[in-house]
Amino acid sequence: MKTILIVDGDRARFQILSARLGNGRRALHAPDGKTALEILQNHDIHLSLITHPLPNGDCLDLIKMLHESYAHIPVILLISGPDTDPELIEKAYSFDYFVYYVLKAPFDEEELARCVNKCLKHGGIAWAKTILAHYRKKHPGRSPQQEKREKREKRLA
Numbered sequence: 001m002k003t004i005l006i007v008d009g010d011r012a013r014f015q016i017l018s019a020r021l022g023n024g025r026r027a028l029h030a031p032d033g034k035t036a037l038e039i040l041q042n043h044d045i046h047l048s049l050i051t052h053p054l055p056n057g058d059c060l061d062l063i064k065m066l067h068e069s070y071a072h073i074p075v076i077l078l079i080s081g082p083d084t085d086p087e088l089i090e091k092a093y094s095f096d097y098f099v100y101y102v103l104k105a106p107f108d109e110e111e112l113a114r115c116v117n118k119c120l121k122h123g124g125i126a127w128a129k130t131i132l133a134h135y136r137k138k139h140p141g142r143s144p145q146q147e148k149r150e151k152r153e154k155r156l157a
Contacts, residue, residue: 002046047076051079
């Protein structure tokens with residue numbers, strides 16, 4: 001059974017989201033970031049849904065802590081507010097936070113289900129490999145072949 005952590009200060013929205021997740025999935029509720037971190041330490045979580053804004057703090061701080069300590073857990077950011085800051089979305093997709101999806105309210109049930117299914121299917125080790133692949137694209141370095149060629153050239157010189 002897959003476990004999904006929903007971090008949302010609104011209990012009613014948690015119940016709606018957990019009902020939309022479908023059978024065979026268990027949803028845990030955290031009203032704030034502190035509770036979310038406690039749940040992460042005590043349970044095996046496969047996916048995190050985090051709403052913006054959170055009642056006691058910034059959701060980006062929580063997402064950054066998740067990325068640093070639990071990089072194998074995919075994160076979907078749910079923005080529920082009339083104004084969507086493009087800078088917030090850009091930050092969320094950056095390597096420091098690496099949110100897999102950003103969905104804006106009102107949430108389309110089919111889109112949410114598609115995003116959740118994709119994250120659950122490609123989570124864990126595959127998720128970490130995806131993060132590294134995106135990092136390599138943005139920060140190209142020397143490939144192993146380039147290093148071998150440089151060593152060979154030094155020996156010949």
